[in-house]
Amino acid sequence: MHISKLFIPLLKETPSEAKIKSHQLMLRAGMIKQSSTGIYSWLPLGFKIMKKIEQIVREEQDKIGAQELLMPTIQSAEIWKESGRYEDYGEEMLRIKDRQGKELLYGPTNEELITEIFRASIKSYKSLPQILYHIQWKFRDELRPRFGVMRCKEFFMKDAYSFDLSDEKAKISYNKMFFAYLNTFKRLGLTAIPMAAETGPIGGDLSHEFVILADTGESKIYSDKRIFDIDITSHNDSEKSIKDLRKKYDEYYAVTDDKFRKEDFEKKVKKENQLMTKGIEVGHIFYFGDKYSKPLKCSVDLQDGKKIDVKMGSYGIGVSRLVGAIIEAKFNNNIMKWPESVSPFDVALIPSLQKNDKSNLLKAEKIYKSLKESNIDVLIDDTDEHLSAKFKKFDLIGIPYQIIIGTKSTNDKFEFKEVNGKTETLSLSEIKDKLLKKRNLN
């Protein structure tokens, strides 16, 4: 893509309404545009990044055998009355009446609807276990939306639901999802820590928030810092391996404010391992048994002819929120560096252009063509701005690698820079090898 053609309305100044760095960057880099309070359009750059995140989330769900479907954004109020949540949910639920006066709502979550789909479709124990998920827009009528996509009204989310015959079996589904989440966040370039969270009246140990560290996070975190060193790559998706992995995490103390107790922290974590910091919640997994299946009468026939309410869990990842969360984690000293797996382009191609001298541009266009032929997604800066202005722009765009066609490049060797890393002088084929290798690792 040529930057002169890219629809990327960059802002020179940081808009005053943006209080945190992800919101600032997303507006300045032309990733989003607010259309009304707490509701955003995703412009090409932001959209491309969000789609890459969505695809990684999807692949990791598919890997554990979850099946994708899609529930609509607009739901009938009826099933929410059946579950008892219609009145309870509060004003954050966007309630709608259609032209015939029927009560509808914009789904803030989908426990009711998925339960209704399941009960209409599955009748026998033989069809269980099942994990179903979708990635869909949701709406919460926040009174004070803020922080850009981190706390907005219309947001993009993956929510999965598991269906099992017993608490014991449900634990297997839960653990699979636990594993999928760790892999998902790892592929997104994030270190997310599963933190024991409130389970409500059900109890047990089947509720975790996945939190990434960021100074601007809204959650306080208290943990044993060794939890960050757990290596998930030595585990596979077998029941036993995942169970072992969970055990490793359970060994280390890690909680957010609501579960924090000073005495426990002091007792369980040695002084030198204590980590008190802030984080951002990027996922939540939660087992709730028959909380919805019971009132909604979602049961299956057992082998002996009896019926049993299915046991359910729900598993969320905020996909649009993750775009902001990754920025909070990776945007430092005014320089953004996207993890390669979600970067909007593989590499930036930045020729230094002098007036009346098109030679660098011609050289860059040749490289551009060659990279495209190798299936490398490259953004070329074909504008006649000064090199310093170009660099500032790319600090915002955050592509992790740059090829700079300036004084340090010769005819067949080019300046190749990793953002926040080293600069080398490489031939085009060396550059290609490097980029393709990086990509294969993701």
Next chain:
Amino acid sequence: MHISKLFIPLLKETPSEAKIKSHQLMLRAGMIKQSSTGIYSWLPLGFKIMKKIEQIVREEQDKIGAQELLMPTIQSAEIWKESGRYEDYGEEMLRIKDRQGKELLYGPTNEELITEIFRASIKSYKSLPQILYHIQWKFRDELRPRFGVMRCKEFFMKDAYSFDLSDEKAKISYNKMFFAYLNTFKRLGLTAIPMAAETGPIGGDLSHEFVILADTGESKIYSDKRIFDIDITSHNDSEKSIKDLRKKYDEYYAVTDDKFRKEDFEKKVKKENQLMTKGIEVGHIFYFGDKYSKPLKCSVDLQDGKKIDVKMGSYGIGVSRLVGAIIEAKFNNNIMKWPESVSPFDVALIPSLQKNDKSNLLKAEKIYKSLKESNIDVLIDDTDEHLSAKFKKFDLIGIPYQIIIGTKSTNDKFEFKEVNGKTETLSLSEIKDKLLKKRNLN
């Protein structure tokens, strides 16, 4: 995928509410489930097909240089008041008030919002032309939704918008889209004919509906049947080639009811070439100049310092609707055959299972594994139903190729059937070659 694990609630009977065959098939094959009047959930089978259609639509938009972004589903009423359409639009617009009483709506279309994005982002003639598109859920509060996804309330649509400096330049954008549409429908296995449509007060020849033939279609079509023989593959995306292609289409008479005049038809089309039939509209492209840019003050600076309202066109494809439209065109004699490009699986693997004899299943599982290793997406029927019941099921699922492990298969040769086509006895590697070749053509 094993069919025993697939979330595919098949129905034995045709639900009485389904009046047309696409609606009937989609319910019977477990592709969709109605959640409330005119609002559907897309179950895994239907979802997968819709996603493939979406991806083809996307790729053809990208090929002509259109850039993808995403506008939200919920819009503020304000810009619709600016354009003057808020009152005009009628009751099909789902109007919403949030908790603070602010007037919102669920976008039925996006001319206003895209114009607002464009005017805030682009200031100079240098940035034109531009084509922006998104693929998003839309809502129309139909009084009497019917025919399943063909006329429902919440639907998935690609809409693109072009921005140019003059009517003359806009024609180039329009023609590009005309070309993209022909290619899109061709890849979807459809013959879509562009039919001159009403242009409204603007006039000119820049409004086309793309219609596919189907007995159940809602539009009457009058055409010279030779228009179906135009070969688009001999054209490329250069301005001249597309112009020539448009000329070819313009040569033949082809209109829907609203433009039909008997005298013209008789005069322009020889008796033996006259075709009167029915069709389904699957796309609409339309140039409307400054209809929205003027009231919304979307202008750019010209080189001489003057300002000009940008000239816009809009280009829609009903993505969810296409799922139904393809069925209307391809579901005949109770047998569905998806075009390979959008089929939910590449091939069905159907072993005949006898009680107490697992040999065919074991054989099938081996083939399954081998196909998966070659990246062929296969659905294996591992249930113990009779072969005849299995065939009935696959008549609904519509996968175009079947490998049948029964009496006609030996140890290393297998019955390979093309739905509605011939049956051969082939080795596994011959089958793979065939399937991979088919895929590469799409």
